[in-house]
Amino acid sequence: MSHPPKGFAVCVYCGARGGNDPLYMGQATALGATLATEGWQLVYGAGDVGLMGAVARAAQAEGGDTLGVIPVHLLKMEVGKTDLTRFVVTETMHERKKVMYMNSDAIVVLPGGAGSLDEFFEVLTWRQLGLHAKPIFLLNVNGYWSPLMALIEHVIAQGFADPSLAGFITVVDDVDALTLALRAARSNETDAAE
Ligand code: AMP
Numbered sequence: 001m002s003h004p005p006k007g008f009a010v011c012v013y014c015g016a017r018g019g020n021d022p023l024y025m026g027q028a029t030a031l032g033a034t035l036a037t038e039g040w041q042l043v044y045g046a047g048d049v050g051l052m053g054a055v056a057r058a059a060q061a062e063g064g065d066t067l068g069v070i071p072v073h074l075l076k077m078e079v080g081k082t083d084l085t086r087f088v089v090t091e092t093m094h095e096r097k098k099v100m101y102m103n104s105d106a107i108v109v110l111p112g113g114a115g116s117l118d119e120f121f122e123v124l125t126w127r128q129l130g131l132h133a134k135p136i137f138l139l140n141v142n143g144y145w146s147p148l149m150a151l152i153e154h155v156i157a158q159g160f161a162d163p164s165l166a167g168f169i170t171v172v173d174d175v176d177a178l179t180l181a182l183r184a185a186r187s188n189e190t191d192a193a194e
Helices: 022-038 050-061 093-102 114-128 146-157 175-193
Strands: 009-013 041-044 066-071 086-090 104-107 135-140 169-172
Touching: 009 022, 009 114, 022 041, 022 050, 022 175, 050 066, 050 135, 066 093, 066 114, 093 114, 104 114, 104 175, 114 135, 114 169, 135 146, 135 175
Parallel strands: 009 041, 009 104, 041 066, 066 086, 104 135, 135 169
Antiparallel strands: none
């Protein structure tokens, strides 16, 4: 029996702010457009602010499929983007993260603040524990995440994590490199399903 091809959903964690360098917004916009043109669904935090808004608007402009998940108490502060393909309102932050994670095949982390770090470390920890096998990509715009990778190497060097921890993270410098890496992840997933 043949099945219709399963879609590919990419969870994007990123700043609710735009950062100081226009390159951050530029790469967020490029990522949103690429997700749409590749036919991949954007899963994100449903805000219309900062890099979050830039990714979503660019995906929409190219006719992309978008799933946004936002907790009720952030609807105003993060300007809930109600015109997404699917717009889900949760009661708590934990539910938001869970719905985003469960509906995604791959995780991409753009520059961001404490919220993005929280989201990154959650999926990394779960990967370390073997709770999932979703690929995790850091979009290292302008070397933004290099200090984070240095911290992770330090954690490993000091004996607080297995060296495999770093192997769960793929660092890419720009959206072009990310697209190639996501295509490879997508085809691995398709092969595994066959
Ligand atoms: P930031 O990187 O700090 O700009 O935050 C990016 C996004 O992560 C924002 O939408 C925050 O509301 C969200 N966020 C922050 N902390 C959490 C959390 N514990 N669970 C879910 N989302 C969060």
